[in-house]
Amino acid sequence: MSTDTDTGEQDLVRDRTDEPDLLDVDVLNRASGRGTRDLVAQAAADQPAAVALVVDALTGSEAHGRDVTELLQLVARTAKAAIADCDSAGVTVVQEGTPFTSAWTDERTLSVDRDQYDVGDGPCLHAVRQQTCVRVTVSEAVQLWPDFTRAARADGVLAFLACPLVVDGQQFGALNLYSRSLDGFGDADEALAVLIARIASGLVAGQLRQHRSAALVSQLEEAIASRAVIEQAKGAIAVVRQVSPDDAFGVLRTVSQDTNVKLREVAARTLREFGALLG
Structure with a gap:
């Protein structure tokens, strides 16, 4: 688990931005290419209590009978509760090419999401477009999305973890996690976040099919x-x-x-x- 600190942040950012070669964002995908069974096994071994919380929240009675918006709000709250390094969480949904925040745990989530929408790029939007998980610290993000990162850092966010939500093979949105820890998210955090995103994608797909069937x-x-x-x-x-x-x-x-x-x-x-x- 990371510890919250804001000391040395500017030095770290300056040192990394002085490097001549920028990061390739796709090398920052550490877990989403793995199979669900492997992810569950790792998350269960590393964080059994957190996995139990996720399974209970997203497959239990609390998830039944909710519409899509309510489900996404439940997903955001569950992610924040289950992932120790997560200080804020939200869900971005993209409709007809336009992103908007459908669920959030606090105002910081809305602010950081708007920073991405305003500049048209960032970890969340990249995760949606490429359907791949993105995990970056502020020092990595500033090389990739300098305008967004400066705004996010002003909001106190020092690490980002975005996992795509893919519904019936189509881009739907992303689960966005933000941390005030300079150390950022770890491998276990990402494995759990990807697991949550995949469960959420299945829940949304089922609810949309149900709505379509009911409408028909x-x-x-x-x-x-x-x-x-x-x-x-x-x-x-x-x-x-x-x-x-x-x-x-x-x-x-x-x-x-x-x-x-x-x-x-x-x-x-x-x-x-x-x-x-x-x-």
Whole structure:
């Protein structure tokens, strides 16, 4: 576990930025290329209590019945509670190319996330774009994203860990962890963060599929109900006007087009009018 300190930070940053060769951010991926089983084994061996906390929080009853936003908030809180070196946590979601913070544990998370969005780059956005985990200290980050790092350091953040959320093979967002420790995150922290991100990705995928299924069922039910009303109205028009069902449907369709009213509403109104006449 790292210890919080802010001494020597500026010297460290200056020493690293004086180096002629910048870091390749992709060499900073230390764990996300490993298999889930391997990650679970390492995390369970190194931090059994933390793994137990994660499993209980994200697979237990607290995670059931939540919408996606609530799930992501639970993920952020769980990551902060489980990872000792994490002082702030959040989840970035990207929709139509635009990132926004969907869940956060404190205002620092929002501030640092905005720093990345403003400059259009940083550990979180790189993790999303490349679908790879990024773990950097402030001295490493300043070489890669100098504008963002200066702003983040002003917010007191000295280390970053971002793990992608990939849903059904598509970029969805990233789990973002921030630390005030100069030493940053360790291998065990990253293994646990990747594990949390993968569980979170599965939870989100399942919830989105459920919503899509529920929406489809609702659409089908509405279509069936609409068809029933239209068929009844067709039958009433056919009887009253002594026309064929096709001609009766043509009457409904013409009224719908002329009045710019949905066909189902025209049919329902027709049935009410016939009912009033008969009454």
